[in-house]
Amino acid sequence: MGSLVHVKEATIVTPCEPTPSRVLSLSALDSQLFLRFTIEYLLVYEGHPGLDQRATVARVKAALGKALVPYYPFAGRVRAKPDGSGLEVVCRAQGVWFVEASSDHSVNEFGRAPRFVTQWRKFLSFQVADVLKGAPPLVVQLTWLKDGNAALGVGITHCLCDGIGSAEFLNSFAELASTSQTKFSEFKFKPKPVWDRHLLNPAPCKPSRNNNNNNNHSLSHPEFNRVPDLCGFQARFSNERLVPTSFIFNKTSLNELKKVAFSTSRLSEANYTSFEVLSAHIWRSWGRALNLPSNQILKLLFSINVRERVKPSLPSGYYGNAFVLGCAQTSVKDLTEKGLGYATMLVKRAKERVDGEFVKSVVESVSQGRASPDSVGVLILSQWSRLGLEKVDFGMGRPVQVGPVCCDRYCLLLPVFNQTDAVKATVAVPTSAYPRYEHLVRSFCS
Incomplete structure (x- = not known):
């Protein structure tokens, strides 16, 4: 038997400001076959049982919409390039999933190893089985635990970012969620997100020095x-x-x-x-x-x-x-x-x-x-x-547990x-x- 998690609401969140409409190429490293899966984080927060849940959800959703402005490729859709040479992202501000849920679990259950591999699977209810079939590259699920604490599940398509990149995004997203309304519009992303995927592509017109290409690598x-x-x-x-x-x-x-x-x-x-x-x-x-x-x-x-x-x-x-x-x-x-x-x-x-x-x-x-x-x-x-995941604070303090969903x-x-x-x-x-x-x-x- 898995976790008892009830989804209260699932909505699409889009960038809160206009973003570029374009198709962006992913790098050769991004396009690797073994990266076509989702990085799944589970962050557990403790110590705020009296938190206003409705206000917190509103803050997190607003922060997500704001974070998706400079990180607008996360609101796009990944597909294979027509010539089969790699992957690209169609950026049309299509949006990401945000889920609010509740659970019968309490915070102290996350301190030990799960009883089985998929015990916490439902803390990220929407699984992306194939990143090339039009699913959002980013899913965020805020689950309220029975003791009033919270767990945040985050799924990010690995071909869009690595661990360092995803942690930088999460820390900016969290900082936005805990920023006062007066400073929200002036928020500065540190570091400023940089795309520049061409920097990790092979040099153009530079054939391999070895003709025996099949076994060389x-x-x-x-x-x-x-x-x-x-x-x-x-x-x-x-x-x-x-x-x-x-x-x-x-x-x-x-x-x-x-x-x-x-x-x-x-x-x-x-x-x-x-x-x-x-x-x-x-x-x-x-x-x-x-x-x-x-x-x-x-x-x-x-x-x-x-x-x-x-x-x-x-x-x-x-x-x-x-x-x-x-x-x-x-x-x-x-x-x-x-x-x-x-x-x-x-x-x-x-x-x-x-x-x-x-x-x-x-x-x-x-x-x-x-x-x-x-x-x-x-x-x-x-x-x-x-990676800095232990610093991700959405206004609920730092997470007391950081780990994978499964x-x-x-x-x-x-x-x-x-x-x-x-x-x-x-x-x-x-x-x-x-x-x-x-x-x-x-x-x-x-």
């Missing part, structure tokens, strides 16, 4: 390479029930992981970040818990922001997809036996590979070869803890309320792997 980009499925990996994740997990790592536990990584590393490579050791620890725990054949290749894919890695750097306020996938890859045997330091070193090296030339070659691969990451042996990890097989690193040095890691694992994963992720052994 595989050699330099393991994230796009296919590996053999030696153990029914895909079937297992498709057929076996997945169990959501949630673990908080505070500063002390992150320092403990660094010590373990240091003790199993070559000294010259032991200067590791919290992200590197934590992602390696989760990857190892996941890989070991699945009990796979020793020669099965496993990959950890994680997003790397390239705004400052390309030359010239992208302008402040660029909200399109400006990331590439880092890829750490090894066998089950090596991941299991060589210790945390080895896995952390693989993550660190995957990050260091990404420079301006690397980004150019990714752009070429995805635009010419339609390259896309495989799912065999892959754990995808995304760092939401650094806990899935992808691992998310999330912020923890009032603990700036802590990270919550959520991922759903097959039922048969759950007990061992829980044990391994809690034990900081080498």
Whole structure:
């Protein structure tokens, strides 16, 4: 049984001022096949049980209409280009969905892992199954909880923006909702949204230096390479029930992981970040818990922001997809036996590979070869803890919980309320792997 959520009203909100009527091209990175889904955030607010609900809904809807003026592509519709070369947005101020709902859930239920993957599905009632079939790219749902608190579900089509871009939008939207009426019309967006998608397209009239185009990207980009499925990996994740997990790592536990990584590393490579050791620890725990054949290749894919890695750097306020996938890859045997330091070193090296030339070659691969990451042996990890989602305040205070609408097989690193040095890691694992994963992720052994 899912959440009991009752939709009170669903309306289309359009920009509150005239916006340009045009067709905008999305970049080669935006148009990637694996980005044709919706980023779904769930923000939970506590501490305002006496809030005037009607006034709050009016403020949020007004703020949404105002935010859609500079972010007018969110009120458009995404479609494939007629020549099949990528995606574009038809901007005619068509509008976005705003939903008001009520629920029988209370705020304290969101602090632990959901009982099943889709438990909170109805906190974003309108799902966009296919972004190219004319649905609004943005859906916002404000749900009132039974204790008078609130949850905000937000769905944003990933091909229009990345995590950083969507968080910038949400923070401006929220700031507008908490701005007084006298200052509302003079509100300045910081940063000012920038489209400029052409900056992440392949250079014109520059053919690849290699004629053997079919396999070339595989050699330099393991994230796009296919590996053999030696153990029914895909079937297992498709057929076996997945169990959501949630673990908080505070500063002390992150320092403990660094010590373990240091003790199993070559000294010259032991200067590791919290992200590197934590992602390696989760990857190892996941890989070991699945009990796979020793020669099965496993990959950890994680997003790397390239705004400052390309030359010239992208302008402040660029909200399109400006990331590439880092890829750490090894066998089950090596991941299991060589210790945390080895896995952390693989993550660190995957990050260091990404420079301006690397980004150019990714752009070429995805635009010419339609390259896309495989799912065999892959754990995808995304760092939401650094996006600024924990600051999104609609006049109800900062969210006490930040996470996805559905806990899935992808691992998310999330912020923890009032603990700036802590990270919550959520991922759903097959039922048969759950007990061992829980044990391994809690034990900081080498």
